[in-house]
Amino acid sequence: MxxxxxxxxxxxxxxxxxxxxxxxxxxxxxxxxxxxxxxxxxxxxxxxxxxxxxxxxxDSDNEGDDGDDDEYKPPIAPDVPFVPYTAPRYSEKEMLERSQAFFEEMNQRRTIRFYSDRPVPMEVMESIIRTAGTSPSGAHTEPWTYVVVSDAKLKEDIRAIVEAEEEINYTKRMAGQWTADLKFVRTEWTKPYLTEAPYIVLLFKQVYGLMPRGRKKNHYYNEISCSISCGLFLAAVHHAGLATLTSTPMNCGPALRQLLNRPENEKLLLLLPVGYPSDDAMVPGIGRKPLDEIMVSY
Ligand SMILES: Cc1cc2nc3c(=O)[nH]c(=O)nc-3n(C[C@H](O)[C@H](O)[C@H](O)COP(=O)(O)O)c2cc1C
CATH class of the missing domain: 1.20.5 (Single alpha-helices involved in coiled-coils or other helix-helix interfaces)
Incomplete structure (x- = not known):
């Protein structure tokens, strides 16, 4: 070799x-x-x-797709007409009176955990949710779905899911400081209001939208948009003479999404019972921060 x-x-x-x-x-x-x-x-x-x-x-809550810009057609046409903006105008005196009256009204809002089973007309719920739908949203994506449940069996199923998770939350998941901070609200893992109140409203954030050809529409800042919308919802519930409870049921999202057969672009953000407070409803005697602690002016 x-x-x-x-x-x-x-x-x-x-x-x-x-x-x-x-x-x-x-x-x-x-x-x-x-x-x-x-x-x-x-x-x-x-x-x-x-x-x-x-x-x-x-934008950690933005799960849409913005690739392939060549073919991209925005959901709202760029040449959508501009229209004159007309809104009521008030004198300074009227403005002051109206803003003070609105504050007085909103200052009476409280989170309620005890409900009457007295029925509430669905039309009232519809206008409350229409109000929530007037919220601003990132790029006008309106990334909210308000699921309104009045069916007794579904409410029981929701309660069962929430209580099963809340029992674990209260006994295992929530750390010492957390349970200590919540002592004043006297809440436990049981949630009787979920079957007592005439409605349970579940606010789902649409983390992206669906466009033709399976394309995903970016829902910019969908969680912030939904949270602002929820603020309007709370105000509208209160304005109608009803009560609600803003709750974030930890770890219940997937099971509730499945129970309600919601599409995969929707994630549960908040769960809100709506109804009349029960006659014996109690609330923690807490106050609110004064203006000089929440406002700074330059
Ligand atoms: C994001 C958020 C989550 C909340 N989660 C719960 C909850 O899971 N359970 C509950 O009983 N209250 C919950 N609350 C209600 C607060 O405890 C309540 O707003 C606070 O104690 C002030 O009381 P008020 O709403 O009567 O002024 C939540 C409120 C917010 C804004």
Missing amino acids: AGIVVSALVLYWPYLVILALTFELLRPHFQKKKTRAFPDLKAKKVTDVYEKRKEAAD
């Missing part, structure tokens, strides 16, 4: 030398090409990753 290699080297060494020289001459050219192409590619990838991370950090 070694003999064959030696004879080949003796016979073909001039060709081997030419081959080696050619390679050495062309090497810088290949290297230049490689380094020219590679940094561009790498820079693009790094930028993509950076942009994705930045987006995720800026």
